[in-house]
Amino acid sequence: MQSNFFLDVVDVVRLVPRGKVTTYGSIAKYLGSSRSSRMVGWILNKQVLDATLPAHRVVNRKGILTGKNHFENPFFMQSQLEKEGVKVVNDQIVDFNYHFWDPNKELTI
C-alpha cells in the first residue's frame, strides 16, 4: 500500500508526453509546495523497476540526468531519451528549455 504522495508523483510522471521532460522541483510544486523535490526522486527510486513509468523523463532543474545511476545501467536513461528525440550530451539535455514540460503550466490546476 502506497501513500497518496506516492501515487501523485507516479501519476504526474506518467502524464509527461513522449519527447518531453520535467523536473523534480516542478512535480513537487505542482503537487503543492508542501512536498519537497527530494521526495519525488526518492519515490521514483522505489518505482524504477516499473517499466510503465517513464522515470527517464524526470531530470533535475539543470536538465542533468542525475538519476541515471539508479537505472539498470547508466546508459539506459540517455538511450531512452534519445529514442524519443531528446538529445543528451555529457549527461545533460540539449535545448532543455525546449523539451521542458512543466505540469504547472501544461496541466490545468
Added chain:
DNA sequence: CTAATGACTCGAT
C-alpha cells in the same frame, strides 16, 4: 522515540 538519508532547490557567502 530519535537520527540519518535522499534521483533536489535556493539563497547566502
Added chain:
DNA sequence: AATCGAGCCATTA
C-alpha cells in the same frame, strides 16, 4: 563562479 548550508518530508534503521 564555486561552495556551503538550510529547507523540504517520507521512509528506514
